[in-house]
Amino acid sequence: MPKELRAQFAEYQAKLRLRGLKGSGFDALTARNYDEYLVKQYLEPSATKYLTALSDSDRATYLAKTTFITWSGGKATFTWDDFVTHVGARKKTTPTFDAFDLSAGENNVFGAGTTENRHFTAYSAKNDTTGLSSKRVAADIPEKLHLMKPMYHLAEKVNGRRSKHWWIRLGTNDSDTSHVISANLAAANGLGDEVNHLYYWDEGHGANTDPGDFITWIAKVTGYKGPKK
Known part of the structure; x- marks a missing residue:
């Protein structure tokens, strides 16, 4: 990462x-x-x-x-690093959902009007590879993220x-x-x-x-x- x-x-x-x-x-x-x-x-x-x-x-x-x-005393113990090796490679690379080339399905979720796919994180917008004129997320994105993120309703604004x-x-x-x-x-x-x-x-x-x-x-x-x- x-x-x-x-x-x-x-x-x-x-x-x-x-x-x-x-x-x-x-x-x-x-x-x-x-x-x-x-x-x-x-x-x-x-x-x-x-x-x-x-x-x-x-x-x-x-x-x-x-x-x-x-395995000792009826309990399993191990290290995090060994566990990660056991699981193997992640299915998706980073950034996982907001692809630089707007190819992820999640980019389509945030599409609007005639714009099929949009960035929804500042990191991916800054690193966009599609030639967009703006390197910023659209003004309506933050509120849409709040609607979709459970943590916003559980930890940020209960x-x-x-x-x-x-x-x-x-x-x-x-x-x-x-x-x-x-x-x-x-x-x-x-x-x-x-x-x-x-x-x-x-x-x-x-x-x-x-x-x-x-x-x-x-x-x-x-x-x-x-x-x-």
Whole structure:
């Protein structure tokens, strides 16, 4: 990732003023400690749950192939760097959504009138390769971004009418969506909302391995007791 984008992410993360979930042992979540937070709060517990559910023989086979994991006392431990190597390359390069050549689908989302595709970040507008006369984003873009970004309504300008119950899932091997996205959503809901958030070990983009638990959770938060007899 270019140094400029790294710096912008660090600035953005600090601006959100998010704290680690209760019991995590983490206070402010920053670009410096987020890797450790993800490992301790989500990834190691996810691997532990997955490995615990395996038979002894299947667990031994998996660990023999996945040597970066240390299995001791019924818990999985590993480093962030080894985990990243395990997952492999990201599916999308940076900048992920606002392509310099306006070729990303997201550029089309921000099209307006007869302009099919537009930049929506200052970084990509500045580095545009299509020959645009202006290197700035259009004046209407910031408000459109506010409408589309959940973090704006959860951390920047808190919406009191937001949902108070959140079910968030992501696969640990998801190479499309950054692991920070869902973790930030969960941390932002430290507003007092109920958050049920975890990562599916070794699952990819769009994984949904516990639909039954989701239905049970819906019944719990809504007070649904089943059909009347």
